[in-house]
Amino acid sequence: MLRSYTLAIVALAGAALTLALVQHPLTRVMPILVLGILASASEHQRVRLPNGVVVSPGFMVGMTAIVVLRSSSPIAGPMLVGLMMGVHIHDLVRGRRAWILFNAATFALGTGAAALVFSAMPERLVEPLPLGIAAVIPAALTVVFVESVVVALSYWFESRTSVLRSLVGAAPAIAQVVPFALVGLFLGRLYRDLGWPVALMLFVPVLLMRGVFTSYLELRATNEATMQVLVRALESKDAYTAGHAERVAIYARYIGEELHLMPWRLDRMRAAALMHDIGKLVVPNQLLNKPGRLTANEFAVVRRHERVSVAMLSHIDFLRPIAPVVSGDHSHFGAARNSGSMEAFAIAVADAYDAMTSTRSYRRALPQAVALEELRNKAGTQFHPGCVEALARAITRHGVRHGAGYENDCESWLVAPPYAGLGSAGLGDLAEGLERA
């Protein structure tokens, strides 16, 4: 089915190109070659952002072609440039011919449709400058729409993914296509009047941007890997907390998404959630894994980890504002109602939820419903009510189950933990046990 669809798209592009060539035969081959090579080079510079959006300066060259070739071959020229945009060395090396054909046809159709829209506009709208800028926007929207529809339909044929959902997912592309299209308009004018060397100059900042941004993404991944490895080291000290940090980060993200936090706040919250127990690195293994009650001295040693976590997170600039999240004082809703950050409250709820739905050395996992009930009981006093409800909504929406009977990590233990104690976040049970003792 997908193969038939690919053939249909290629045939459609071929037919459209033939029709365009019949209407306006090619008279200037050089600009098409130069811009085609530049377009292909631009597509090689695309960068995938952490949120999945792909940023590519490809249509900048497509728009340049539309402007340069407007008077000679207004549709066929840009379509040919779009066609060359789909030729990617990576795909050539891997022998992905169908992939190359599909991409080339999609780019050709998108660029051709944009050229059709742009060429339909009268000269008086396109040439004078403030109006010319406005005239680019319909062309940019057209290319996004056509390419998104073609790709969305391919997803539908491949995995029956909703076309509407795919189109909505492609909407952020507008934000990056329009500025590049505007630059393409001006580049086209410079190329038209001054020749191709000027067009090459624009590639310097684009290449640099791509190079630096790729380095940034690699470094970001390295930092995440550093945190992950250290979290694993931490969890190797305490078998009962295996996967705890990652789960807290996931639940915190659930809450953050429900509360519509900005992406950078979600990123920061993830890092803080992953490292919220990092101070436990300084707690001796024997105390972390002690099956019975801790003595007062031992409890004081364990409790130190909060201060250490705060000190370690505070050392990292971007985590400093939410470093207090790891101390009970700042994530306790009752105590920090006015001073605590939403990230702190969200991590506190996520931490407590995971602590209750996981087996610990002092207590076995509780059922999910009991854990949520406990969170709701303490909402407004210990926990932020909005965060509690956000977590409950997200869990329902994601259809996931945690707690007794649904644990992923079944550890064997020397001394079986008791089925007792409601528990709370982190050291709650220990603290209560100590008070009782």
Add this chain to the structure above:
Amino acid sequence: MTLVWRRCALLALCGLLAAAAAAAIVPSSSTATLCLLGAGVAAGELMVLRVGDVCALRGTAPMVRRTNAELPLSFAVLIVLASSFDWRPAIATFVAAQVVVFPLRFEPRVRERVQRTLHHLVIGAIAFGTFHVVFAVFGQHERLSVLLGTLIVTVLAMVFVDAGIQGWLHQSGALGHRGRRAWSAISSSGMLMAIGERGVAGSCHLGVWGPMLFAIPLFAAWYSFERFDAATRAHQQTIEALAMAPEFAGLVAAGHADRVADLSVSIGRALGLGDVVLHRLATAARLHHLGAVTLDDPAFGGPLAPAATIAHVTADMLRGIAPLAGAGDIVARAGSRRSFTFLDARGNTAAMVLQHANAFDEAVSERRLSPAVAIEGLREAVGVVGPEEHLVIDALELVVIGTR
């Protein structure tokens, strides 16, 4: 909205208002365009590409020094001003922009702001002077090649002078790897903006729209630089934070990781190790005791872990992170002297440096020995391993005592 954006938005608004007023009062002159470009210079002064090395290590002998070297985006607008307008109003615009932005600068001290302003005024003078002199000589028949050539000479003059000033101010040039990238982005965008603004021989004159639109890729480059800078800092700080763990746990003396890192880098430099090895060595030195925190604590009934075991555990942790694998190798080698004979010389040297820096710091900071006695002790402890080990101790002596 960050402080940079807020201040830039304020300056852009002021520029727009001034341009509107100028267009209303003197419609036919270029004053309105100059007002907008002046606002561009002022905003560009706040948006900088940081070219000082940022993966710094703290301490007295950091591997890569962190400097305030930076290139403002205003240099791109300066190229437009220098090439597209009569020099008098253009210089007035540039100077006025420097005055307006002075109170909005981010440098905390007035002295630093004055220094930065003077530095940029000198670059401005070089840009104006070079362009007008070269264009007066070669630009009688205006062609694209002549204009491009003049712009390239102007940019080269700016780069040369700026590198000299940065070197003088920060004891390091702005023409490192990042500096070259930043200058490439600024100069190519600036030249395109200039060509767009003025056109060539009456054609392709886009006016102020040219600089505005061709600034888009420059903004994108600036954003990338900022993100990279923040990520580098975060990674470095994460490593520093993790280096604190053994100290907080009471397993090593306070400041041990910092001191060993500083000493290792200094010895490595004295031995002529390259930047990549020095960077790995610094990371290895910072984290060489990290593995100890995952082992049982003798204070709470656990067995005392031998140094080789700690090194082995630490190395395994670091090797789990691809970019830190090199540091992990150094820690592993430092923890196992016998393996020196089987390893490459460069890895050997770094591992020996770490081993001796660590032993020296423990002797001086924990056992309170004098540096000279500690070094003598190290010399006596060295077995028949090879001449390199003696070179490392010589370098240690050179760094610590200053003579050999």
